[in-house]
Structures are given as C-alpha cells and as structure tokens.
Amino acid sequence: MKIKQRLILRATLLNVVFLSFFLISSCNWNKKSPMSQISVIPYPDSVKKTNEVFLLDNRTKIVIEEADYSTMENMVKYLNTLFIPAIGARLEVAELRSKQPHIYLRFNNTLNLGKEGYHLFINKKGILIESEAPNGIFYGIQTLSQILPAKRSQTAIEIMGVEIYDQPRFLWRGMHLDVSRHYMPVSFIKRYLDFLAMHKLNTFHWHLTDDQGWRIEIKQYPRLTEIGSWREETLIGHYRDQPHQFDGIRYGGFYSQEDIREIVRYAQDRFITIVPEIEMPGHAQAAIAAYPEMGVTGEEVDVRKIWGISPYLFNMEESTLQFIQNILTEVISLFPGTFIHIGGDEAIKDQWKASEQIQEKIKNLDLKDEHALQSWFIQRIDSFLTAHLKRLIGWDEILDDGLLGPNAAIMSWRGEEGGIKAAKSGHDVVMTPSDYCYFDYYQADEENEPLAIGGYLPLSKVYSYEPVPEEFSAVESSHILGVQGNVWTEYLDSPAKVEYMVFPRIAALSEVAWTYPVNKNWSGFQARIEKLLLIYENMEINYSKSGLQH
Numbered sequence: 001m002k003i004k005q006r007l008i009l010r011a012t013l014l015n016v017v018f019l020s021f022f023l024i025s026s027c028n029w030n031k032k033s034p035m036s037q038i039s040v041i042p043y044p045d046s047v048k049k050t051n052e053v054f055l056l057d058n059r060t061k062i063v064i065e066e067a068d069y070s071t072m073e074n075m076v077k078y079l080n081t082l083f084i085p086a087i088g089a090r091l092e093v094a095e096l097r098s099k100q101p102h103i104y105l106r107f108n109n110t111l112n113l114g115k116e117g118y119h120l121f122i123n124k125k126g127i128l129i130e131s132e133a134p135n136g137i138f139y140g141i142q143t144l145s146q147i148l149p150a151k152r153s154q155t156a157i158e159i160m161g162v163e164i165y166d167q168p169r170f171l172w173r174g175m176h177l178d179v180s181r182h183y184m185p186v187s188f189i190k191r192y193l194d195f196l197a198m199h200k201l202n203t204f205h206w207h208l209t210d211d212q213g214w215r216i217e218i219k220q221y222p223r224l225t226e227i228g229s230w231r232e233e234t235l236i237g238h239y240r241d242q243p244h245q246f247d248g249i250r251y252g253g254f255y256s257q258e259d260i261r262e263i264v265r266y267a268q269d270r271f272i273t274i275v276p277e278i279e280m281p282g283h284a285q286a287a288i289a290a291y292p293e294m295g296v297t298g299e300e301v302d303v304r305k306i307w308g309i310s311p312y313l314f315n316m317e318e319s320t321l322q323f324i325q326n327i328l329t330e331v332i333s334l335f336p337g338t339f340i341h342i343g344g345d346e347a348i349k350d351q352w353k354a355s356e357q358i359q360e361k362i363k364n365l366d367l368k369d370e371h372a373l374q375s376w377f378i379q380r381i382d383s384f385l386t387a388h389l390k391r392l393i394g395w396d397e398i399l400d401d402g403l404l405g406p407n408a409a410i411m412s413w414r415g416e417e418g419g420i421k422a423a424k425s426g427h428d429v430v431m432t433p434s435d436y437c438y439f440d441y442y443q444a445d446e447e448n449e450p451l452a453i454g455g456y457l458p459l460s461k462v463y464s465y466e467p468v469p470e471e472f473s474a475v476e477s478s479h480i481l482g483v484q485g486n487v488w489t490e491y492l493d494s495p496a497k498v499e500y501m502v503f504p505r506i507a508a509l510s511e512v513a514w515t516y517p518v519n520k521n522w523s524g525f526q527a528r529i530e531k532l533l534l535i536y537e538n539m540e541i542n543y544s545k546s547g548l549q550h
C-alpha cells in the first residue's frame with residue numbers, strides 16, 4: 001500500500017474510533033435520546049452508566065450494617081424475591097468485607113434526596129443502594145428489579161453498571177379502586193398493592209362504600225354488612241341499554257376488620273398509605289338499606305342493583321350524624337394514615353328538597369338552600385376528623401357551596417376547575433380529572449374492547465397529563481399534593497378485568513406522578529415499556545395489548 005493511502009486509511013480509522021467514542025459517550029443514556037434511556041419506569045431523575053458490569057451469582061452477599069439489621073429485614077426479603085427466580089438461590093446476609101462481591105444497603109442522611117429518594121450505584125464490584133429512610137431503599141430495589149435481565153437464567157446474571165440519583169416529584173402518587181360495585185378478594189387487594197409498589201406509587205384510595213354495596217365491617221352496626229353488603233342481583237349490559245336486564249344472582253362480600261388490618265400491614269410493608277373512603281351524604285343507598293332510619297324518607301329500600309346516581313341521601317338528624325361519626329371512629333382506628341375520604345360527590349338533592357324535616361333544618365340553621373346544608377354537614381364531619389387528628393379529603397363537589405375548614409383537601413375529578421379553585425383558596429389538592437385519570441374509560445377503539453362505561457383515555461393521553469396548571473404561582477403549586485388514577489368497577493366484575501383496564505395505563509401514570517417533566521419523553525417511554533411488559537408477563541398480569549397501540 002502506498003504511504004499516502006496508508007495515511008488516509010489511518011486517519012479514517014482514527015476518525016471512526018474517535019467518532020464512535022464521542023457518540024457512545026455523548027449518548028450516555030441521556031434524557032433527550034429516547035433509544036438510549038435505560039428501561040426504568042417511572043424514569044429516574046439522573047442516570048449515568050458506569051461502563052462496568054456486575055456479575056451476580058449465589059456467592060454474592062447482601063451487606064447491612066449491624067445496627068440496621070431489623071429495619072432492613074424486609075428489604076433483604078424483597079431482594080431475595082427478585083433473586084430467587086433470577087438465579088435460583090437465596091443470597092446470604094454478611095458483614096462488609098471489601099473484596100467480596102456484594103449488594104450493600106445502607107442509610108445515609110447526607111444525600112439530600114428526601115425520604116423517598118435514593119442513590120443506586122452498580123459497578124463491577126457490586127451494588128450500593130442508599131437512602132435517608134427505608135422508603136428510598138425500597139424504591140432503589142424497585143429500580144434494580146427493572147434493571148435485572150427479565151429472562152430467568154438460574155445461574156449467574158450480568159447487571160449493567162449504572163449510577164442513579166432519584167427522587168419523586170409528587171408526595172401523593174395514587175391509585176384508587178372501587179370495591180363496592182364489584183367486590184375484589186383480599187388476595188387481589190394485596191396484588192393490587194404490589195402493582196402500586198412496583199410503579200413507586202404510595203397511596204391506595206380504597207372506595208369501600210357505595211349504593212351497590214357496603215364492604216367494611218363496622219362492629220357497632222353489623223347490619224351494614226349483613227344487609228348492606230348484599231344485592232339481590234346485578235344489571236347485565238350497559239346502564240344505557242333499555243329495558244334493564246338482571247342476572248338474578250345474589251351478589252356480595254365484605255372485608256372483616258381482621259382482613260383490613262392484614263391489608264394495612266401489607267401496604268405498610270410496601271410504603272403505601274391507604275386512604276379509606278366512606279361515602280356521604282350521597283352514594284349511601286346500601287347503608288340506608290341496612291338502617292332506613294338514617295335515610296330521608298325512612299322507607300325500606302334495597303341495595304342498588306343498577307349503576308348511575310341514586311337519589312338516597314342520609315338525613316341530617318343529630319342521631320344520623322352520631323351514626324356517621326361512630327362509623328368514622330372505627331374507620332380511624334383501622335387506618336393509620338392521615339387522610340379519610342368522605343366522598344361528597346353526586347349527592348342529588350331531590351329527597352332533601354321534598355323533605356319537611358330537612359327544609360326545617362335549613363331554616364333553623366339559617367342556611368340558603370340544600371347545597372349550603374351539604375356544606376354545613378361536611379364542615380361538621382371535618383371538625384370531627386380534625387379533632388381526631390385526621391384530615392378530610394373529598395370529591396370536588398364539597399367546595400361547590402360555602403366554606404371548608406383549612407385542613408380539608410379536595411380531589412378534583414370533574415376536570416381541574418375544582419382543584420384550581422381549591423388550591424387558589426389555600427386547600428391541598430389531588431388531581432384526578434376524569435379526562436386523564438379515569439381508567440374505567442376505553443383505552444382503544446370501543447368496537448374491539450370489552451364493555452366499559454364510555455369515554456376514551458388512551459395511554460398517550462395519560463402520559464401527557466400535567467397536574468400543575470401552567471399559570472400557578474409557587475404557593476399555589478405547592479398545594480398540588482399529586483395525582484391519582486381511578487378505577488370504578490361498574491363494568492369490571494373480576495380482578496382480570498381490573499388488570500386489563502389498569503395496565504399499561506398505570507405505567508404512564510407513574511411517570512406523571514414521579515418523574516420531573518424535563519425527564520419525561522413519550523417516545524422514550526414507548527421504548528422503555530417493552531422491558532416492563534416482560535415483567536408483567538412474568539407476573540401473569542392481564543395487561544391490555546390494544547392499550548399499547550394508542
């Protein structure tokens with residue numbers, strides 16, 4: 001080869017080497033380049049690769065400081081639930097000795113990432129997960145679970161090197177589940193909590209009572225479950241279809257206080273707070289079926305068999321307020337979280353308008369109308385909860401008329417207007433506008449989907465949601481506690497159907513709730529979800545494939 005040719009070739013080769021080095025280092029899994037992101041959902045705050053690989057096998061130890069043994073016990077369990085299927089062995093806990101390959105879990109209060117934030121570092125020597133608190137260690141483990149190869153090898157696995165600093169955007173990262181319209185077994189509630197945890201969601205809003213069934217045992221009022229948890233039969237087909245047809249099958253179920261304690265413990269182990277919802281003054285037909293004297297008309301009524309809005313409201317006698325407070329006292333004793341949801345939605349006022357006693361009450365209290373009476377009632381319940389060191393949260397209707405105690409929070413579902421009004425008047429808000437957050441809506445073309453309530457909420461629209469209105473000041477923004485997906489179950493009569501509606505939309509919601517907007521990227525999410533789907537498959541989750549196309 002001639003010298004000149006050789007020189008050109010050398011220069012070209014050098015260029016190639018140089019260029020590829022530049023390309024590799026600059027693509028560095030950065031946020032702007034979707035294809036190079038690591039497959040983690042919700043996407044972490046800061047991600048860098050370490051260019052090293054850690055080989056994990058059954059000789060790897062889990063290392064914990066002696067003082068942390070009891071606090072970290074659960075974390076060791078979680079790690080092993082990942083590794084047992086992955087490498088076919090349980091890892092042992094050992095003392096820190098530098099040469100041994102290990103996974104090191106430790107507390108570090110100098111990180112400045114908050115109690116849910118964590119630092120995850122993987123190089124060829126091992127894995128470090130550190131946080132200020134167990135919450136962050138748990139989330140670090142969740143991230144690690146998505147970095148592991150999804151294929152189960154039963155020997156050794158290669159884990160790619162990475163350094164992550166991560167923390168959530170919002171405090172309230174929620175999923176709701178309606179167990180009144182259809183009862184879901186305890187085993188599924190636990191599985192649902194697992195779903196939340198793996199997506200780093202920390203709030204489970206448990207919709208326990210409604211017109212079609214009362215699902216929580218209240219010791220002082222046994223008829224609530226003896227009568228109120230059973231309906232004679234259930235509507236077949238859509239509520240819109242006329243004439244209504246029924247299945248003729250008695251339907252019911254409820255959670256004993258023992259069940260609830262077990263579920264609360266299960267949630268605590270996963271850093272999930274449960275917010276129980278007891279509906280009032282409307283959506284109360286099942287309670288009134290059990291105790292007709294708490295209703296407005298006093299007449300006997302059945303537990304509702306159809307969907308839609310029931311006219312049955314609680315009356316506003318002092319004895320009824322006492323009944324509600326006694327129920328709440330038991331609820332408070334079961335749920336250690338701060339918030340109690342009291343519903344407050346869709347309380348149509350026909351019965352209150354027609355009732356002499358109610359009209360007299362309005363007059364005696366010197367109130368304007370029935371809406372003002374609802375507001376008076378909510379304020380009474382708010383004072384009761386506040387006196388018991390709890391906070392009231394309710395659907396946005398509770399702010400429609402009149403005042404609300406400063407402690408009370410709003411869940412904005414009829415769009416964002418209620419939430420905006422609430423935040424501007426200094427109330428805390430959870431955003432859950434139906435257009436973006438109702439997972440009972442269709443997620444793909446209606447003709448090919450199982451029967452649903454209506455609406456259309458594709459994955460991309462969930463992903464696009466921004467919970468803080470653009471025009472908000474810093475103070476107003478600070479009132480947006482977070483965001484939540486709601487799962488109403490009129491048309492979901494089994495866990496499999498719930499899973500179908502929840503997945504994959506929960507993945508998009510988790511990124512709205514956890515990931516800062518600068519790190520969000522729709523095409524990146526679409527690429528990353530492929531890995532998560534393998535995990536869903538390992539867990540035999542009935543996710544919607546059509547939901548992925550929209």
Ligand code: TNX
Binds near residue numbers: 346453488
């Ligand atoms: C409205 S959202 C309701 C629920 C229904 C839901 C169906 C809300 C506070 N109330 O009772 O199940 O629509 O999408």
